[in-house]
């Protein structure tokens with residue numbers, strides 16, 4: 001295997017959940033073609049007692065359990081041996097909202113180490129000492145970081161060179177520079193008429209400049225309707 005392969009390393013209590021959905025479709029094909037590698041390491045392997053304990057009660061009291069700094073640190077340091085320059089990213093609802101820019105930035109590097117919390121979360125000291133970025137997938141609380149890794153990793157892998165068959169697909173996607181960071185325009189295919197609805201005439205005209213102008217208009221209108229803050233960013 002070449003050292004230039006993008007390495008995704010997930011630190012989790014449930015390694016059997018990976019590659020999960022990324023083992024299918026485009027990302028799955030890229031995985032079997034060696035365009036990226038997926039390692040899921042069980043944080044529990046780094047527990048030191050007989051019962052393989054990874055968590056303990058919170059200082060200060062309160063509900064739930066907290067994952068121990070010493071156990072999580074060993075897991076992170078194990079992953080960093082293989083990819084010392086990959087960012088260590090903790091999945092957490094208190095993190096920065098995930099976006100396409102993060103996926104693009106990580107895809108340009110040697111890999112990414114994704115740390116999944118469980119229970120109430122992870123002892124703050126190990127986050128302060130060893131985590132580079134904290135990322136949220138939205139304003140809601142999931143049971144664990146594993147499900148949050150799926151969208152983050154999928155969005156990153158599809159940015160790797162050669163993963164998508166047609167470069168155009170990547171170029172003209174929502175949030176891409178080609179669409180000036182806006183949402184994508186609508187798509188149509190056969191049949192030409194479906195339940196009384198026809199395809200917009202301009203798309204059948206063969207006039208590329210007019211098609212581009214129509215798509216841009218649609219892209220702006222859609223963004224204005226559902227994500228007006230994206231237009232203000234421009």
Ligand code: SAM
Nearest residue numbers: 091092093117120121136137141142144145148
């Ligand atoms: N006590 C935490 C809080 O209130 O912020 C929630 C902990 S949650 C039950 C357990 C783990 O799920 C977190 O440590 C994190 O890894 C993951 N998680 C939950 N929601 C997430 C989200 N929106 N984005 C990313 N990770 C999330």
